[in-house]
Amino acid sequence: MDNPSLKNYPKFTLGSTFTKEQLDFFNKYGFVHFTGVFSPQEVSELIEGYNDASKKLIASKDKMVNGIPVIFGHDENGQRIVQRFPHTSKYSERLHQMVIDDRIQRLRNLLKYKSARIAEDERDGVVFNHYVNSKHSRFKHMGWHTDSLREVFYLKKVYPMLNIGVYLDKSSEINGGLRVIPGTHKQNLWGMLFHKTYYRSFKEDKDEVLVVADPGDVVIHHGQMWHRVGHSDFKDEVSRRRIMYIPILAGPKQKKMPNGKKKTPIYHHLQAFAKFDKK
Ligand SMILES: O=C(O)CCC(=O)C(=O)O
Ligand SMILES: [Fe+2]
Numbered sequence: 001m002d003n004p005s006l007k008n009y010p011k012f013t014l015g016s017t018f019t020k021e022q023l024d025f026f027n028k029y030g031f032v033h034f035t036g037v038f039s040p041q042e043v044s045e046l047i048e049g050y051n052d053a054s055k056k057l058i059a060s061k062d063k064m065v066n067g068i069p070v071i072f073g074h075d076e077n078g079q080r081i082v083q084r085f086p087h088t089s090k091y092s093e094r095l096h097q098m099v100i101d102d103r104i105q106r107l108r109n110l111l112k113y114k115s116a117r118i119a120e121d122e123r124d125g126v127v128f129n130h131y132v133n134s135k136h137s138r139f140k141h142m143g144w145h146t147d148s149l150r151e152v153f154y155l156k157k158v159y160p161m162l163n164i165g166v167y168l169d170k171s172s173e174i175n176g177g178l179r180v181i182p183g184t185h186k187q188n189l190w191g192m193l194f195h196k197t198y199y200r201s202f203k204e205d206k207d208e209v210l211v212v213a214d215p216g217d218v219v220i221h222h223g224q225m226w227h228r229v230g231h232s233d234f235k236d237e238v239s240r241r242r243i244m245y246i247p248i249l250a251g252p253k254q255k256k257m258p259n260g261k262k263k264t265p266i267y268h269h270l271q272a273f274a275k276f277d278k279k
Helices: 020-029 040-060 093-100 102-110 149-153 189-194 266-272
Strands: 031-034 071-074 080-085 127-131 142-145 162-167 178-180 209-211 218-222 227-229 241-249
Touching (some): 020 031, 093 102
Antiparallel strands (some): 031 218, 071 080, 080 127
16 A cells, blocks of 8 residues: 555544644545444434334335435345435434434535535435345445546536445444545546546555444545445355445535436436446
């Protein structure tokens, strides 16, 4: 790795304002890790919120939420589960409460725009990812990508966006783990488009950094940064990885799509080609 010092990158405590050290780290590398933002009790409640939301969505038979495709699969017990669940907080009051909690709301200040907001109703809303390496799982890892590509697809001005990751399981190479390439949030448009093949390349990068996190940790990454999620070498329960993402957006508000009525964003057809379930 070109950045050996980042292997054990610093982790911070979230206060009412950001310290200079936290801001400098985030601006330089494009991500920042806060430990213990949510208590074990809160983490259990959030998982409960997702379980309730999943029951509602499965009962509704909807395959999309606000035009965004949902990934369903089966866990190690053969139970039907929602593996990529957009707009989850629309199905759970507990998850909605988390989004409006000041610990999440104050993170918008990382984006230096007046219009910066926690965008619960825009893009994919609050996305709940549930990876598990079981026989009938359809979501086991995620190839290299940036989260800002879709703005380019719409030929819109690319306002920077951030993604807040709320960890619900321990996360490391054991269950896949998030890998980021520090500093790539500063690349130009060419780099954002062509540095790697979107969703189709999975290979380790010499500059990647593994995010090792505990339940209740919050890791924010810049939307223009390259990242991927590894494939667990283990099976079933050990491979389980649950994490929520909440976008911070700036610029004009993106229109909400009525459930299933509007066309799926073109960008999601690209994701549909992603080999989430193979290795
Ligand atoms: O699961 C993760 O930590 C990352 C997921 C991700 O990159 C995405 O949903 O865009
Ligand atoms: Fe992503």
